[in-house]
Amino acid sequence: MKPIPHISYSSIVREMRQEFFDCYADTFELVVKASFQPLRTRNLCYHKATNTLLFCNIHNGRVHLIDLTTGKLRWYDHHLQTVRDIKVSDRNILTASWDGTIRAVDFDSLRERFLFTDPYMGRSPYLTLSHDERYLLGYSYDSDKNPLLQGNKIRRWNLSDGRFINDYGPLGTHRSLTRSGACVIHEGLVYTISDSGNLNTFDFKTGRLINQAVVEHDLRSMCLVPEFHLILAGDTNGYVHFYDTCTRRFFQTLQFHSNEVTFMLVHPEKTNHLFSCGFDGCLKVWQLPQGRPIASVDTGNSFPWAFRFVGKLAVVCGDGGDIGVFDIQEVNHIRPRGHIKLFREAFLASPVGSSRVYTNNPSLLKVVFKSTGEEANADTTDSVMMVMNDLRVLHTIFRDDKITGTLDSSDSVPWKLFPVN
Numbered sequence: 001m002k003p004i005p006h007i008s009y010s011s012i013v014r015e016m017r018q019e020f021f022d023c024y025a026d027t028f029e030l031v032v033k034a035s036f037q038p039l040r041t042r043n044l045c046y047h048k049a050t051n052t053l054l055f056c057n058i059h060n061g062r063v064h065l066i067d068l069t070t071g072k073l074r075w076y077d078h079h080l081q082t083v084r085d086i087k088v089s090d091r092n093i094l095t096a097s098w099d100g101t102i103r104a105v106d107f108d109s110l111r112e113r114f115l116f117t118d119p120y121m122g123r124s125p126y127l128t129l130s131h132d133e134r135y136l137l138g139y140s141y142d143s144d145k146n147p148l149l150q151g152n153k154i155r156r157w158n159l160s161d162g163r164f165i166n167d168y169g170p171l172g173t174h175r176s177l178t179r180s181g182a183c184v185i186h187e188g189l190v191y192t193i194s195d196s197g198n199l200n201t202f203d204f205k206t207g208r209l210i211n212q213a214v215v216e217h218d219l220r221s222m223c224l225v226p227e228f229h230l231i232l233a234g235d236t237n238g239y240v241h242f243y244d245t246c247t248r249r250f251f252q253t254l255q256f257h258s259n260e261v262t263f264m265l266v267h268p269e270k271t272n273h274l275f276s277c278g279f280d281g282c283l284k285v286w287q288l289p290q291g292r293p294i295a296s297v298d299t300g301n302s303f304p305w306a307f308r309f310v311g312k313l314a315v316v317c318g319d320g321g322d323i324g325v326f327d328i329q330e331v332n333h334i335r336p337r338g339h340i341k342l343f344r345e346a347f348l349a350s351p352v353g354s355s356r357v358y359t360n361n362p363s364l365l366k367v368v369f370k371s372t373g374e375e376a377n378a379d380t381t382d383s384v385m386m387v388m389n390d391l392r393v394l395h396t397i398f399r400d401d402k403i404t405g406t407l408d409s410s411d412s413v414p415w416k417l418f419p420v421n
Helices: 009-027 377-389 391-397
Strands: 028-032 041-047 050-055 060-067 073-076 083-089 091-099 103-105 113-118 123-129 136-140 153-160 162-167 181-186 189-194 198-203 209-214 219-225 230-235 239-244 249-255 261-266 273-278 282-287 290-299 304-311 313-318 323-327 334-342 347-351 365-368
Touching: 009 377, 028 198, 028 377, 041 083, 041 304, 050 083, 060 091, 073 313, 091 136, 103 323, 113 162, 123 181, 123 391, 136 181, 181 219, 181 239, 219 261, 230 261, 239 261, 249 273, 273 304, 273 313, 282 304, 313 365
Parallel strands: 041 313, 083 123, 261 304
Antiparallel strands: 028 365, 041 050, 050 060, 060 073, 083 091, 091 103, 103 113, 123 136, 136 153, 153 162, 181 189, 189 198, 198 209, 219 230, 230 239, 239 249, 261 273, 273 282, 282 290, 304 313, 313 323, 323 334, 334 347
16 A cells, blocks of 8 residues: 655645735736825834834834834834934833934833933934943034024933933034034044034043044044944045044045935944945945945935844835845845835835735735736735735845745744844
8 A cells, every 4th residue: 555645734835825826916916005105214223132123204203113023013102203313222212303302212112211301402313322331322403492502412311310411512613504413432432523524532421522623524424443443424425534543533535425425334244344325325335444345236215314234134214215125145246135115004015026015004005907907806805915915025025045926934933034143
């Protein structure tokens, strides 16, 4: 008697799903309903411990959290205006806003823990933390409230009890009507840039000004590169100015982008590789310390504001398009991997090279016939949505294997998307 071959139930289910998918993908497509308008994202943060992406938005005080494992979306609205910067410290979400405040919110409950501000604090575009994460530094445009002030200011608070400690500034006379600035902390010093064209160095504890270096440019973004004793300052014209922290002088200027340099970040593993984005719509890679160009890719976003590394990926957000996910394993060949559209109470993820999608709220989608553009009836919509809206799509975008129309995995999700090294 011949043995009965073993047939996996899950493999049968996968084959049936794929047959349905192939059939539907040839005939139908999923389209976002006109009543849903994607948000314009201003900044983002990745919390590795919980595998969560956090986003803040333009002209919108809402902060969104996307759990990349479960596909769950959460949000809160503690700010009254645009949130410009966002970071996570332990279980605190820290956000700086145009409403003139910095707020600390509990990661789990999303309840506000601390409000950092004072009556003279203007719009706040930037925040940073000391290396031990005991102290919070917040940048602000105090001339918003006092037009006689000619410079920006930085304040320091104790993160454990919300107590104000000292400030740093003024940071130099404004060069333009548009305000800008950022700061970093390194080896007991606070380095700060602003629209004044100054790179100022302050003593972290006392707030005393130690050094001031000046370039004739409106500085907008900065990046610390300790390995090479560098601070890089990007300006509104696409140039990056190289500052030596040992000699305390600018020594080199290179053009990185054809428009404003909005964000720079050193790769966490390859510290001689600098990534940058700018208002020319590109994400670029540079060899340090020389600043030699390695690669460039069009982000599909005309105004990319910021990006973060998520494992071997870069997630780029901005004002002129979708949130883009890019594979950066080979730095000389960056490849687009997927897109995310963020809405007030929903998000949509779609991988490159597949018709499948994932959304936490299927009601934002409609099913239409590819041939005519007509909307399908309710029964057809339910069937198509059941097959083509799949949580595994989100997982596939944020994994290392090649994206195809087939999602060959079990019904459960046993993998860790971003293993902790």
